[in-house]
Amino acid sequence: MLQKIRKRRSATMSLTRVIKEKFGSEYEVQPFGSTRYGVSSSEADMDMVIIDPSRPHGISPDDKRKQPAIYDVRRVADTLRRAGFTQIKSIPRASVPIVQFRDPLTSLDCDININERLGIFNSDLINAYCSNMVTLRPLLFSIKTWAKSKGLNSSNPPSGELRSFSSYALTMMTIGFLQHRGYLPNLQAHLPPLEASGYNMNFWRTRPRPTCCDCRFYTKPPSWKQPPHLPNQQGLLRDWFQFWAHEFKYNTQMVSIREGGIVERRDTNDVSNLVLTTSIPLSGPPFLSIPIRVMDPFIVEKNVACSVSARAMERFARECGEWTRNGQ
Structure with missing residues (x-):
């Protein structure tokens, strides 16, 4: 169990470091899904989200600001490729655009999106139910x-x-x-x-x-x-x-x-x-x-x-x- 936690924490920290160096120190990376509420198996994929602190509620219809470069999943994919991550695939036309990749140090397969926080809300809701039972x-x-x-x-x-x-x-x-x-x-x-x-x-x-x-x-x-x-x-x-x-x-x-x-x-x-x-x-x-x-x-x-x-x-x-x- 501790080894599984360490691997997932290591993958999150590695990705966070790369994202901050390329796109800015304001961005954070957080896991969601079963990793976040404590039911993941050692071989399960890991879901992560890049947090944009300037848009805590997403992008509303009246938000006319230009989106930062980090919202381009192709650029994120290219950044991960240059940093040594492997098996990289960007999916920009998905309902939630993501980048799929493998962390070379932990061999974890990962998906990451940009500021789609509903996965975090869902995971925290599930975690609350787990706390009640x-x-x-x-x-x-x-x-x-x-x-x-x-x-x-x-x-x-x-x-x-x-x-x-x-x-x-x-x-x-x-x-x-x-x-x-x-x-x-x-x-x-x-x-x-x-x-x-x-x-x-x-x-x-x-x-x-x-x-x-x-x-x-x-x-x-x-x-x-x-x-x-x-x-x-x-x-x-x-x-x-x-x-x-x-x-x-x-x-x-x-x-x-x-x-x-x-x-x-x-x-x-x-x-x-x-x-x-x-x-x-x-x-x-x-x-x-x-x-x-x-x-x-x-x-x-x-x-x-x-x-x-x-x-x-x-x-x-x-x-x-x-x-x-x-x-x-």
Whole structure:
């Protein structure tokens, strides 16, 4: 564990030094994702963001200032190449432009974006949920390890492989399940109106269109008390597989931790309403064009499981059922 932490800290420090030397001492590099909330495996990729202190809330539509050079991911990629980082690829047209690279000292594969702070807000929200339930981190790690072993933890696989769940989607599904069971609170419930809250926690994302996201949440909800008797980790894991194999209604329900867990499915933002054929035993009509909806807690219209294919969804439900029968 300590070695894993040291490697990730070393990669962050190396990148920070390069960025400061090239673009200015005002910039910082911070990790987000599972590294930030403490559930990463030793071989997992590392997600990072370059923090622009002059734009703490992103780039709003009325911000007419010229963007600094650091916002050009091609220039960032070229800087990393000159500094000795390897396997570099810039993706400027992504919804969040990134640079992919490998740190030669730690052999960690990394992604970095410029000032897209929603990943930090998401990670800190997950960390707050982990602080409210001590068994959440090991539970998330067990689920991620299981999903990876079944080929169900890859939202952007190589060509020809199954498109399945990101670790983030599995985390949202797990928190939503625990909220549904009454084991976790809703940390975004009962917030005061944004303009009356007394502090600014909004963030502007620019793609695909300018959107202002309310990124507030409680670290401890004011009126929620955890049930006195919680299942142990193995009991929670068993219940998790039971829920996704037999209880969750994929065609009529969705996951939204912002709304408290499992809610009625809304497909108003789907591209189409084409019906897919599937052999998963469901009550009611078959899947709509998007097999599962797992909503982002801050980008309220974003389905973080939109890349999951019907075939992956079928395998997921089948493997969950297999686990409930055999415990593996």
